[in-house]
Amino acid sequence: MNKNTFALKGTICYSRDPNTLITAENAWVVCENGVSAGVFQELPEKYRGIPCRDTKGSLIIPGLTDLHLHAPQYTFRATGMDLELLDWLNTYTFPEESKYADPAYAEAAYRIFADDLKRSATTRAAVFATLHVEATELLMDLLEDTGLITFVGKVNMDRNSSPSLEEESAAASAEATIRWLSEIKGRYKNTRPILTPRFTPSCTDELMKELAVIQKEHQLPVQSHLSENLSEIAWVQELCPNTRFYGEAYEQFGLFGGETCPAIMAHCVYSSDEEIALMKKQGVYIAHCPSSNTNIASGIAPVRRYLDEGMHVGLGSDIAGGFSLSILRAMADAVQVSKLRWRLIDNTMKPLTLEEIFYIATIGGGSFFGRVGSFEKGYAFDAVILDDTNLPHPQAISSKERLERLIYLSDDRNITGKYVSGKKIF
Ligand code: GUN
Ligand code: FE
Numbered sequence: 001m002n003k004n005t006f007a008l009k010g011t012i013c014y015s016r017d018p019n020t021l022i023t024a025e026n027a028w029v030v031c032e033n034g035v036s037a038g039v040f041q042e043l044p045e046k047y048r049g050i051p052c053r054d055t056k057g058s059l060i061i062p063g064l065t066d067l068h069l070h071a072p073q074y075t076f077r078a079t080g081m082d083l084e085l086l087d088w089l090n091t092y093t094f095p096e097e098s099k100y101a102d103p104a105y106a107e108a109a110y111r112i113f114a115d116d117l118k119r120s121a122t123t124r125a126a127v128f129a130t131l132h133v134e135a136t137e138l139l140m141d142l143l144e145d146t147g148l149i150t151f152v153g154k155v156n157m158d159r160n161s162s163p164s165l166e167e168e169s170a171a172a173s174a175e176a177t178i179r180w181l182s183e184i185k186g187r188y189k190n191t192r193p194i195l196t197p198r199f200t201p202s203c204t205d206e207l208m209k210e211l212a213v214i215q216k217e218h219q220l221p222v223q224s225h226l227s228e229n230l231s232e233i234a235w236v237q238e239l240c241p242n243t244r245f246y247g248e249a250y251e252q253f254g255l256f257g258g259e260t261c262p263a264i265m266a267h268c269v270y271s272s273d274e275e276i277a278l279m280k281k282q283g284v285y286i287a288h289c290p291s292s293n294t295n296i297a298s299g300i301a302p303v304r305r306y307l308d309e310g311m312h313v314g315l316g317s318d319i320a321g322g323f324s325l326s327i328l329r330a331m332a333d334a335v336q337v338s339k340l341r342w343r344l345i346d347n348t349m350k351p352l353t354l355e356e357i358f359y360i361a362t363i364g365g366g367s368f369f370g371r372v373g374s375f376e377k378g379y380a381f382d383a384v385i386l387d388d389t390n391l392p393h394p395q396a397i398s399s400k401e402r403l404e405r406l407i408y409l410s411d412d413r414n415i416t417g418k419y420v421s422g423k424k425i426f
Contacts, residue, residue: 004422005032007047008383010055011399012039014062014375015359018307023399028052029060031381034422038377055385055417059403062373063123063382063420064327065365068223068266068287068316070128071139071152072097072106074113078323081295085229088296088321090162097130097155098164106135107142114142119412120325123382123420124369126151126223126264126287126316128196131167133180140184144191147425149369153196153223154180158207170206177214190420193218194264199225200236200249208253215255221262221368222255227275228267229298247275247284257282264368266316267292268306269299276309285312285368288360290333292321300341303334304349307356314365328410331357354404385417 007028014022022039030037030047040047073093080092100106117125127143127150129136136154143150154177158167167173181193195215197203203211215222227233227246240249250256250263257263257279266287271279279286288303298321306313315330316322322330338352352360366373372380386406390413397405406414418425 002032004034005030005047006051006053007031007043008053008055008060008385010058010060010385011402012060012375013399013403014039015355015363016374016376018356018359021355021358021400023403025399026057029375029383031419031422034381036375036377036379036381039375053417055387058416059386059388059399059406061384061386061403062362062366062375062379063384063418064121064361065314065369065373066122066125066317066327067264067285067314067365067368068126068289069319069325071110071113071319072100072130073320074116074325075109077320081323083296084231085296085298086231086235093320094162094165098162100130100132100135103134103138106132107138110135110139110142114139114146116325117143117148118146118425119415120327121384121415121418122148122325122327123384123418124149124366124372126194126368128153128155128223131155131157131165131173131176133176133183136180137184140188140191144188147190147420147423149190149420151192151194151221151223153194155196155198156207156211157198157202159204160201170204170210173207174210174214177211181214181218193220195220195222195255197222197224197255199232200246201232201239208255212253212255215261219260221264223264224250224266226250226265226268227270229296230270233270245272245275247271247278251278251282257284262368266318267298267301269293269301276305280309280311283312285314287314287316287318287365288334289316289318289322289330290337291324291330292316292318294333294337295323296321300337300345302341302346302349303338303352303360307352307360312364312367313360314368315361324410326410326412327361328407331361332408332410334360354400354407358403381419381422383417383419384415386414387416388414390414
């Protein structure tokens, strides 16, 4: 037997599809060469004698994916939640991000972020840095050291920001991006670049054209923001009068999904029917960020619709619009806001179920990274161990109920182990 083969034993929970949550008590999940060999009630003969971590009945779930967050906003999370998006960016976010021109500041702050992300239930993430090349590389170095698998983007922004946080020109932004890509080439195993035009108001047409060239040449995925806030959407319409809807402002430059340009768009709170149809056609990933959408009062995204239409949906913490790095917490938030949307906005759109939100947090976002987010044979072995012995109960409860309560209570202290592609993180 290959020496990279081992098993975890416990109460194993994973999704097969949005409506199917599988739980197996006293079961084994086997990892072979970083990939799941499947879940077994009895360990097959060929695996007898492999190393086994017996979690004594803890829950073992696939690693969670955070499809959208801003690393430089981590250290001011949970403050400044009194404004809407555009004022929030100008008042709190841009001044904070401008500090990342200083590598010493960036290193101190990014170290705090990387340590906490490592400890969380997140195994994969798509991360915005800032426009600064040196700080972005520091962030990538630190994330590589965590063992997590991430996409990291140096942010592009050449208009409408602030003098201390704006690139001089489209050409300067493109040049910095090319320099960044050349400096990190071959440097990492788990940390990959992703093209990151901040959002349409921050990027001139010239810059978008330059980025489209870089995207093609380097075969990069793209991440950005879409239809988050009503004032933002009205502004995009003014800035891009030739477009019918916000998504076209990316699509016209070829930066909106499709076979050769995987794309993550955060929020999609107010996407029109036409925008939704285009996202669907292009296979765009929607990063649903319920905490952020609540805190900066953006609204409630129609996730039930996206799921029912068979679109790609994952969860984003959207630090620091969102205040919690926990994707367990984002799962609870997503279910709660789906109930408010159902009650207050559209009673034909039923709230998300536990099965559905578990699917979205695991396979939904994980699939952006490949076969990620389940324990079915052939999926990358990303696993999180959740020990709930600090939550005693006199009544009998099912494994699904144990999982539900760990999601709602979303306490990092319950996380006692984590693996990424078969590598033990802790
Ligand atoms: N749109 C453009 N930049 C940002 C950001 O930093 N956070 C959020 N939530 N939306 C944005
Ligand atoms: Fe964001």
